[in-house]
Amino acid sequence: MSERSANKEFEIKSVTPRAKDYAQWYNDLVLKSGLADYSAVRGCMVIKPYGYALWENIQRQLDQMFKETGHQNAYFPLFVPKSFLEKEEGHAEGFAKECAVVTHYRLKNDPQHKGKLMVDPEAKLEEELVVRPTSEAVIWNTFKSWIRSYRDLPLLINQWANIVRWEMRTRLFLRTTEFLWQEGHTAHATREEAIEEARRMLHVYADFAEHWLALPVLKGVKTAAERFAGAEDTYCIEVLVQDGKAIQAGTSHFLGQNFAKAFDVTFTNRNNQQEYVWATSWGVSTRLIGTIIMAHGDDHGLILPPRVAPIQLVIIPIARSSQQLEQISQVAHRLKSELTAHQIRVRVDDDPQQKPGWKFTEYELRGVPLRIAIGPRDLEQNTVELARRDTLTKEIVPMEGLSTRIQTLLDDIHHNMYRRVLQFREAHTTYVQSYDEFKKVLTEKGGFIVAHWDGTTETELAIKEETKATIRCIPLDQQPVPGKCIYSGKPSHLQAWFAIAY
RNA sequence: CGGGGUGUGGCGCAGUUGGCUAGCGCGCCACGUUCGGGACGUGGAGGCCGGAGGUUCGAGUCCUCUCACCCCGACCA
Secondary structure: OOHHHHHHHHHHOOOOOOOOOHHHHHHHHHHHOOOEEEOOOOOOEEEOHHHHHHHHHHHHHHHHHHHHOOOEEOOOOOEEEHHHHHOOHHHHHHHHHHOOEEEEOOEEEOOOOOOOEEEOHHHEEEEEEEEOOOOHHHHHHHHHHHOOEHHHOOEEEEEEEEEEOOOOOOEOOOEOOEEEEEEEEEEEOOHHHHHHHHHHHHHHHHHHHHHHOOOOOEEEEOOHHHOOOOOOEEEEEEEEOOOOOEEEEEEEEEEEOHHHHHOOOEEEOOOOOEEEOEEEEEEEEOHHHHHHHHHHOEOOEOOOOOOOOOOOEEEEEOOOOHHHHHHHHHHHHHHHHHHHHOOOOEEEOOOOOOOHHHHHHHHHHOOOOEEEEEOHHHHHHOEEEEEEOOOOEEEEEEOOOHHHHHHHHHHHHHHHHHHHHHHHHHHOEEEOOOHHHHHHHHHHOOOEEEEEEOOOHHHHHHHHHHHOOEEEEEEOOOOOOOEEOOOOOOEEOEEEEEEOEO
């Protein structure tokens, strides 16, 4: 290879390898695959059509699952009066530091600088409005007027919305100042029913992650230190990604009666007595996209889970002449209609401007699960070249029966991706008996570290302080095992799952 | 908020101790040849060098101030 083409190769295939710089690899994938871009506003991103199509697929399926579990969509205001946010103490304290605040409602021409605008000091709001960092406050203020009797319960509401949290440090999809999410808010007559709801939705998230995103998740409950501000219990799904860090991909909270009390939401029970209602809230966000990228991607680019991939199959014609291209394109489009009829999302890329090789690399970068190439040889033999993104393998297959083969293959890819992430997690989950071992595994291997913990926040924070690792959760299905806390040596029956977290 | 970077056509960069008309690669436009793993030729278009002020005969380059973004850490989904 000449020096020139070697340089060219370096420039074009410029996804930074994971081993070299994982953070840069992640950014390269987001930007170069066309999922999203930085915006003119610090910490805020532009979700590009390809990324938004992915989000829409996630949204569509989750929305269906929420409806199947009896929830209805509604929409609440972006602005939260400051006094509402103050009502639940823990909640207020937890979110205070990261709120954007609206203080004025008007601009005017700046008399000092022609053509410039300034905040009109006469248009100051009586009460500041907080841009929602989450909607418990507005929603519970509303629920107060919706709930009178036990007959109004359970109240099962979801909203799809954007929210703003003024984080110090942001990362595309993983932590942006503004992000898109869904937040479920429910009210129940009994404690048991609310807990059941919080757990049910956690399982909905876990099922969704596994069956649609090919992500094995760890389901568990958060410790007091990691709990949502205002919750009695926070459940979570955690995913271990390729750099050995854990990422919280979804949460579900049992809120007890905290919000009912703060907003005075009571109902008349069957015995004609007034009671406070019991609450839950639960959410997943565009962070799921970041999780998909980090869990599945490789040094060639994204690998999108087939069931949510905006394009499941790309067809690339290969032709020597424009007549031939036309001929092959016809075959490609005919194949596309056939596959589309089977609910497969197909794109034919017959753009004559780009050569096939360019397209191959491009769709690999964009993580399209399957690729078909059709060339003159295929035309003669009635075959296609079928390549899969997850394994980077390809084979020549007959045109006959392609739709069945592809449906099967998309399922195979899904399962293979799931298995890979699960195997990675299993290979990076270490049970330790001592704090020395804990520290050694953390620095040398990473991943989940399972260890006995005495259940105190002091121990948890001390470990965090010394190692940066936090307790991601106590798994829900864990059997109590007697042991000793690795840090304090006190008796412990709990094994906590630790990791460095995103 | 601390530490480190970077700002020069759409993208990635070069531009020396100040000096002529600011370059290169990719991309873009036109035409032609190509097409089974990021093709090539020819001809084009595209820049108040992040901003303001200063030094100078002369500033992308030197000085002062400023703004923005990125990365690393502290806070967090």
